[in-house]
Each structure stands twice: as structure tokens, then as C-alpha cells.
Amino acid sequence: MRYQNRYFFLLSLSTLLFSLFLYFYLPSFLQILELKSVDWRFHWRGNTLPSQKVVIVAIDEESLEKVGRWPWSRTKMAQLVKKIDAASPLAVGYDIGFFEPEVNVAQKEVLTLFEFLKQKHKLDKESQQFLEQRLLANYPDYWLARALLETNSTQVLGYYLNFEPSKQKQKLPLNTAKYTGVKLLQPESVFQPLQASKVRSNLELLLKAAGKQGYFNVVPDEDGSYRRYPLVLEFRENYLQPLALSLFNHANKSSFVVVGKAGILGVEVGKVFVPTDERGFLFLNYRGKAQTILHLPAWKILAGEIDPSLLQGKYVLVGVTAPGVYDLRVTPFGVAYPGLEIQATALDNLLQKDYLLRPGFAPLFDLVAIILLWLGVSLALFYLTPFFSLMVSLILGLSFIGLNFYFFTHKLYLLNLGSPLLTLVISYVVLLSYRILFADKQKKNLRKAFSKYLDAKLVEEIVKEPDKLKLGGEKRELTVLFSDIRGFTTLSEKLAPEELVSLLNKYLTEMTQIILQEKGLLDKYIGDAIMAIFGTPIYYPEHALCACKSALSMLLKLEELNTNWKKTKGLELNIGIGINTGEMVAGNMGSIERFDYTVMGDNVNLASRLEGLNKYYGTNILVSEFTYEQVKEHFSFRLIDKVRVKGKEKPVKLYELLPEKKATIFQSYKEEYEEFLSYYFAGEFEAASEKLLLLEGKTRDKLWELYKERLKVLRQSRPENWDGVYTFAVK
Secondary structure, eight states: OOOOSHHHHHHHHHHHHHHHHHHHHOOHHHHHHHHHHHHHHHHHHOOOOOOSSEEEEEEOHHHHHHHOSSSOOHHHHHHHHHHHHHTOOSEEEEOSOOOSOOOOHHHHHHHHHHHHHHHTTOOOHHHHHHHHHHHHHTOHHHHHHHHHHTOSSEEEEEEEEEOSOOOOOOOOOTTBOBOSEEEESSTTOOOOOOBOSEEEOOOHHHHHHHOOEEEOOOOOOTTSOOOEEESOEEETTEEEOBHHHHHHTTTOOOEEEEEETTEEEEEEETTEEEEOOTTSEEEOOOOSSTTOSOEEEHHHHHTTOSOGGGTTTOEEEEEEOOGGGTOEEEETTEEEEEHHHHHHHHHHHHHHTOOBBOOTTHHHHHHHHHHHHHHHHHHHHHHSOHHHHHHHHHHHHHHHHHHHHHIIIIIOBOOOOHHHHHHHHHHHHHHHHHHSOOOOOHHHHHHHHHTTTSOHHHHHHHHHOGGGSOOSOEEEEEEEEEEEETTHHHHHHHSOHHHHHHHHHHHHHHHHHHHHHTTEEEEEEETTEEEEEESOSSOOTTHHHHHHHHHHHHHHHHHHHHHHHHHHTSOOOOEEEEEEEEEEEEEEEEOSSSEEEEEESHHHHHHHHHHHHHHHHTOSEEEEHHHHHHHTTTSEEEEEEEEEOTTOOSOEEEEEEEOHHHHHHHHTTHHHHHHHHHHHHHTOHHHHHHHHHHHHHHOOOHHHHHHHHHHHHHHHSOOTTOOSOEEOOOO
């Protein structure tokens, strides 16, 4: 059936104009779509072989278990430096910052004795030499510096650039890797790389010993995923080099930032030119999932259990990959990709020269694809039946995807996939809608989209009143819950794959049902972890209360499951739950036909960090003070700590949400515990230690061991301006 009338052509032309408008305006949802299409191409391509020239020395979970928790002493790091250098690598880079001096008790005692004898005029030459030797023996930074200085290979330390506004006038530290200069190809060339306001540099002693440092900053795309690597960042008119490029240029060849009329074209190292986008970012060609690039556990190197040939003549990157240290990033290959492997991927791309690039003809290719796909769909719907027009549209779409994928895999070209395919879809849907009358499927689409991660009653409410569902992002006060199984890696080693999947499915099913019953929205599963949101997509004010109810019910249900699993499998699970309430951006990513509803913001990140801190404090449920203030009348809590988490300046009070049994026990020592905390926060550490001894006599709790160790350090080295806040400073 043919619709030969002007309205069809006008509507068809309107879809083309609308598609071109989207392409040039590039709204946020289309940016996200294009970025996700890059991820899809990586997944379709699968893993590729790395160059074998780059090796990662990973301070992983197993290394922390065998050597000790992070951060390690500089003396231990010095041993690692020596062990690596003994294998004769080409160059070694450290995705670790040595920003503050390491002070130990022995060092302080020797200094005190030195000053005492000097004041009493009892310091003879022999005593002075002895004390200086002891001081040197207990000086971890010296031993690390000495180890770096005595290496035969190039050593490059990593440092951090801060981009927040700062009035501090800071000079560029010595030995910071930077470009020799800038090459302007045209007089009117302008470029604006990201400008840093502050350098978080390594200790001068270590930096002098190593001889070079490169920044390890990586910058996410709009959706929070890391697909590009900054090859140029500016600090006070100095154009700095990252860690990967500093290793690549270990011979310290002349290097330049090459600038064209519209911005940065790339960087030049010796005779090698590396193309970038106009901001100086390199499009990363990921090799595959985490650990595609060779990982060698640090503990094995320290123990001498690694074949030196694996490191000989290689570029080595050293850093922390253990999940608990939170240097995990979202990449096309997953949400828990080690930040260290991003550095390794960039270096491997530079060595292989197989980074991705957006060619000069890309805009023309995109426009031609948009017009041809629009024309093909329009003609098909004009001349053919709906069924055959659908077949033609599918063939056109798949052909374009195949061509685009060929350029991606064989030419390493990044060409737009989302905009042309969106043109095809818009043209087909709009024109088909004009041709035939069909029932409104909005309710069906909403029910399908939300039924898998919302309670059925809430889904029906959305279907009845779809206007309540805002499709764009908006800022709301909501509550986020993260939960995770403790020791899941160990558990996976004990069970056969089939048993593990069965157990995990049973666990996730039961936990999800509880979340849905309490009006929570299941955001996503991250392996064995769960992320849930309360108070959305249809807002309800009791979201914090529902989240806490869910957490307690999850623990109760886990007890039932453990009873059965202990009998049948001889094992029990333990989980940690983190809950935070605050403003965050909530909304759908995509179109009404296909979208992901999620939240993002600092308050989401805080909930995730609280979940991870359960392992540190020996708790099961940690909530922030913001959640506590909304529900304190409904549940039993105990104040755990006041902390300043990494990346946040404002301290946060942490509370443990207590199940009924634990709440009853807490009442028996509540008075002593609150007195202990009051002494601790006031800086009266001796009195706090005495109270802690009383608490140890009343009940066993991992928290007592934690505070005992902390008080031991605080009594020996009392911090200035103590405010009762513990700062988590590691990455």
C-alpha cells in the first residue's frame, strides 16, 4: 500500500531535519548513546592480545593478605623496588603516590634521645654517630629513596593533579615530566587543555631519587566511564605528561604538543606522532577484560616466586588492584576495572601504535550515513508493506553496523554509530505510525521496563499515572543502599561453578524480593553486589525508613539461608550493607522505548564507600548521619566513628544499624561505650583507652581492636588540632 501524498514526504523530511538537529546539537542522551555504542563495539570485538611489553605488578587482595594491609611501609616498597629491578626491566612506573613522609615509633624515639643528650651536653662524637646510624636504619623514606636511586632501570613516580579552584601559588615540583614545548601549525591556533590548580607531588627525597614523575589522573566521560586518556594537562603554563607517556619516553626525547586551528592535534615524542582529540585526550583501545594485560602479584615478587624473564626488558607498572582500596573504574569492559590497568592500556597503545582515533573524514561519513539510512527507510515505507519495509530497515541497519564495526576493528576508526541508527529508528517509527493506526503502547513499555526491578504494585501505579515518571534527569533527595558478600573470592574457590551460580541466584533472589517489598528500586547487580534506590521513580518521603527496613530484613533472611547452607554445603555467607541519604541526580538514560533508570552523584558514592567500610569496622550495616537523622526514632543505632572519606572534605558520622539481638547486647554496655567515644572525640586518649579496656571485658567486638590500634598510634603521636575525625587518605 502506497501513501503518495505530500504529508508523508513532509513528515519524512521533518524526521531528517530533526535527526540532523540532534546530530549537530548533540544532547546529553545522544552523547551517552554514542559513548555506549563504543562499549558495544568493544564487547562485540572481544579480547585482543596485548604487546607483551607491559607487565603489571599488582598489589592485589592476595598480596594484602600475605604481606599486610595497605598502605605498606616504605621499607617494604623498597624491597619491592629492588626485587623488580633485579629482573632488569626497561622502565618502572608507580601508580602510587608517596605524598607524606612515613614516621614510625622507633624513628621518633631516636630523635627524642638525640635531642635529650644534645641538651644535656652528653652527646659525644661516638654517640652521635651511633644515633645517626639508628635514625637512618629507622627511616623508611630513606630506604625507599636509596632503592630508587640504586636501580639500573628508569623509575617514574606517579602524582596527582587537582582541578578545584585554589588561591595557593605553587611552583611546579622538580623532575615533573613535561613537554619540551608547543608546535603551532597556524598562527591563529588556539587550544585549551584541562588546567590543574594544584600539584599533589611526591616527597622531594623520593622524587630526586627516582628522577621523574608523571601524573596518574584519568578523566571520565560524561557517563562516568573511562574511555580516553589525557596526554596533556596544563599547570601554570607548563604542559605536563602522564605516567604512561613518561614511561614511553623513558629516554627523555624531545616532546611537543602539536596544535592546529581547532585545538590539539596530538603529541610528538621524538619522531613519533600520537594523534589525540582537540583537548589532548587519547582514545584508548582496551585489550579486554581486567587482567588481559599480564598481572604479577606483588607478594610473589617479594617472595622470589616469579620468573625474572617475565620482567626482563619490559615496561612495569606497579600499583594497587585490591577492590577494597577503591582504585576501580568503570570502563567498556566492566564497572570494577583496575585504574592501574588503564595506565597499562595507555602505555601498551603507545608502544603498539594501535590507539583508536577519529579520522578527519568522520563528520562527512556521519552525515552521509544519516542521509542514506533516512532515504532507504523512507523509500521502503513508501513503496513496501510494513513487513517488507521492516526487513529492508533491518538490513540497512545491520549493514551499517557491519561497516562501522569493520572500521573499528581493522582501521581503528571511531565513527558515530548512535546518530545514524537513531535516524533510522526515528524515520521508521514516525513514518510507520503515520501509515497505520496502532494502539498506544506506552503502558506496555513502562510495565516491561520496570517490572524486573520494581514491585508490581509500584509498576501499576506508574502505568496508571505515567506523568509522574520524569524521563529526564532531576535532582532529588533519595536513599541508596549497597550490599556486598564478604569474602566472595574465597567462596568462589570452594564451590563448583554450578553450585556457585545456584547459591548466588538464590541469595540475590531473596534479597531482591525484600528490596521490592519495601518499595525499593533494584538499580543493578554488580557481581555479588546489589545497588538499590529508595524514593524513586515515584517519590515517597519515607525512603530512608524503607531502606533501613530492607537492610534489617536482608540480615534476617541471610540467617535463615545460612542455617540451610551450613547443613547442606558447610558454609555461611556474611554481607556488608551501606546506606546513605541525600541529593542525587535520578532519571532515565535513553528513550522511552529503551532506557536505564539510575542515580548518580557524591551521595551515591558515599553509600558505596560505607558498604566497603563494614569490613574495616567489623559491622554489617553502616548508615550515614544523614540517614540516621531521618530514622533514629525507629531503630537502634550506635555511633561508630567520625570520618573524612577520600575525596570529601566535610566529615561524616557513621552509625551502625543494629539488629534486635545486637541492640539488646548494646544496651548492656551503652553507657561505657558513649563515655569512651566522648573521651576519644575530645582527644583524651588515655581515658579513652581505660574505657576501652572495660568494654573489652564486657563483650567481644572487632571495633575494640580497631580503636585499640588507633589509640596506640594517637597516644604516641598526638595530632595537632585534633577534631575527632579519622581521615581515610588511601586511594
